[in-house]
Amino acid sequence: MNPGYPAEIQAQKHVLPEEMRQRLAGAELQKDAKELSELCAVLPKDMDAVKQGMVPKDTIDRLKRMEKLSKRVREQLVRAGSF
Numbered sequence: 001m002n003p004g005y006p007a008e009i010q011a012q013k014h015v016l017p018e019e020m021r022q023r024l025a026g027a028e029l030q031k032d033a034k035e036l037s038e039l040c041a042v043l044p045k046d047m048d049a050v051k052q053g054m055v056p057k058d059t060i061d062r063l064k065r066m067e068k069l070s071k072r073v074r075e076q077l078v079r080a081g082s083f
Helices: 005-011 017-051 059-081
Strands: none
Touching: 017 059
């Protein structure tokens, strides 16, 4: 039997809901930024195809997704800066 064990359990830090939201927002921000970066990397190829008179099927969808992601990333950064 370890008499110090219950004290260790009580000493554990419990995460507050606000801290958990901030952690998740940070992870979500990183995920969104990475996806946005990947979409931006594909865009030059799509624009080359447009120059040749072909619009790749997914180009419009990619641009819409980029727009949504950039807006979300911007909003998350504004919220993070307002603390």
